[in-house]
Structures are given as structure tokens and as C-alpha cells.
Amino acid sequence: CALGHETIAVICKTAAQSRAAHAAIEKRQAVQLITKHSATFAKGTLIIPAYLAKGVEFDAVIIYDASDRTYGDPDDRKLFYTACTRAMHALHIHSLGNPNAFLRGADPATYEGRI
Numbered sequence: 001c002a003l004g005h006e007t008i009a010v011i012c013k014t015a016a017q018s019r020a021a022h023a024a025i026e027k028r029q030a031v032q033l034i035t036k037h038s039a040t041f042a043k044g045t046l047i048i049p050a051y052l053a054k055g056v057e058f059d060a061v062i063i064y065d066a067s068d069r070t071y072g073d074p075d076d077r078k079l080f081y082t083a084c085t086r087a088m089h090a091l092h093i094h095s096l097g098n099p100n101a102f103l104r105g106a107d108p109a110t111y112e113g114r115i
Contacts, residue, residue, distance in 0.1 A: 005059035005090070010047045011083040012064040013071065021064050022047045050083040061087035067097035077102055 010025070012018040015035065022033040025047065034041055034048035046058070063083055071080045080102055084091060093103065 009058040
């Protein structure tokens with residue numbers, strides 16, 4: 001995997017979003033879709049819904065869409081927190097639109113932002 005990471009997880013909010021991301025990404029690189037029926041997963045790049053990532057850690061995590069549209073409900077805070085805290089070494093957060101309120105409230109000194 002990239003940068004010496006054994007496991008990279010692309011974390012999506014829902015199973016449907018995970019399937020869509022998998023369909024788009026698998027055209028360019030080998031990636032494993034994790035579902036509620038997956039007993040185990042191999043090293044490499046994985047796509048997983050946030051609710052299945054609880055209790056699992058990955059070398060690097062990519063949050064697929066941290067926009068207001070995806071995580072716009074105040075009740076999404078715990079799920080978003082779970083997704084972000086699965087990263088052991090690197091966390092990359094992508095927003096397909098305006099970042100959610102949880103990100104907008106973060107101290108700019110705590111992250112590197114790029115457009």
C-alpha cells in the first residue's frame with residue numbers, strides 16, 4: 001500500500017455509499033469492499049461503512065465524504081468521530097461539498113487544509 005501502510009480504509013457513512021465508492025475506485029486499483037457479511041479482510045485498501053469500522057484500526061483512513069450533505073445531522077457526530085478515530089498513523093478527510101459542522105468547528109492549527 002501507499003507510504004508503507006499495510007491497511008488503508010476508505011470509510012463511507014453508509015453501505016450504499018461504500019458500494020458506490022467501490023464501483024468507482026475498483027476501476028483504477030485493487031480494493032476490497034467490506035460488508036456486514038465479510039468475516040475477515042486482507043491487507044491493502046478497503047472500503048467500509050463507518051458503522052462496521054467501530055473497534056477496528058487501520059494504518060491510514062480516508063473519509064470519503066465529510067460534507068454537510070453526508071454528515072449534516074447533529075446525531076451524526078458519534079459516527080463521524082468513530083470514522084475519524086480508526087486511523088493509527090494518517091487521516092485524510094475529503095468533502096464533496098461544504099465541510100460538515102464538526103470540521104468547521106475544528107481549530108485550524110490542528111490540521112492541514114487543501115482545496
